[in-house]
Amino acid sequence: AVQIWLSELARVELHSVFVRKVREGELTEAILQAVLECFREDLHSRFQVVPLTDDIVERAISLLLSQAKNHPLRTLDALHIASAQAVEKSGLAFVTADKKLFTAASGLFSRIIDPEAKVGLGP
Template sequence: MLHSRRRSPENARIAPRPRARAAVRERRAAYQAALPGPLYCDTSALVKLYLPEPGSDELNRLVEGRVDLLVSDLAVTEAASALSRALREGSITEAIARRVHQAVVGRLDEGVYRRAELTRDVHRRAEQFLLRLVATPLRAADALHLALATTARAASLASFDARLGAAARAVGLAVYPS
């Protein structure tokens, strides 16, 4: 996994054979060709990079080796909220929540992810999306993610939110998952 989830003996994978490795490389190249960069990751995608959820493995393969990932502080704050919810529900421990949050913030601060800045212009663009994309009902935070992606000149958006994905397609972004 790209984002260093440590594998216990129960979930360790057997090393793939050379032919399988080539197939994985080909699949990754196809994913990356289908999703031109830069690639903006919303909160749903960001959390999947760190916690085992449906779609996590495939997303990690997709972003492995990419240097054009865009993440916003909004996504980091929303990820902290998602971690808090998972902690309350008992699906993760406090240590995992803390470690994941520190990893996300660290990668953003170290430049592993490019920061998409939440500015006044981003807010105005989000407001325009909310008023213009009435056929695709967006929540305010989703409109902000869409505005962050487009303002940062992302060519693609990774989001597991169907409404945000539909809105992103409507403004010309490639979307994962499709």
């Protein structure tokens, strides 16, 4: 079975995206509630959630200090990378459709996949 690890940050980001879509008139409140209910169900049945621990925050700070001088690394991106590093196991891929996050994560993981571009780095 495929394990999907998800940073706790993604929970907040998903809510932010869909609430914005309601505010901008792209979704109705009813659709928002249906989407959030599906996400809650998936969260408990399909995903392993990586909690934001002190260790992950420290890893993110280290990434910012070491990487941000050469690559634009945003705060939340550093936390996503640090979360993935905390659970990185053989064969796991770091998956992101965010171009800046993809670039920042390059060289930090053996496999990186952009699902929108169908392009990845690594075996």
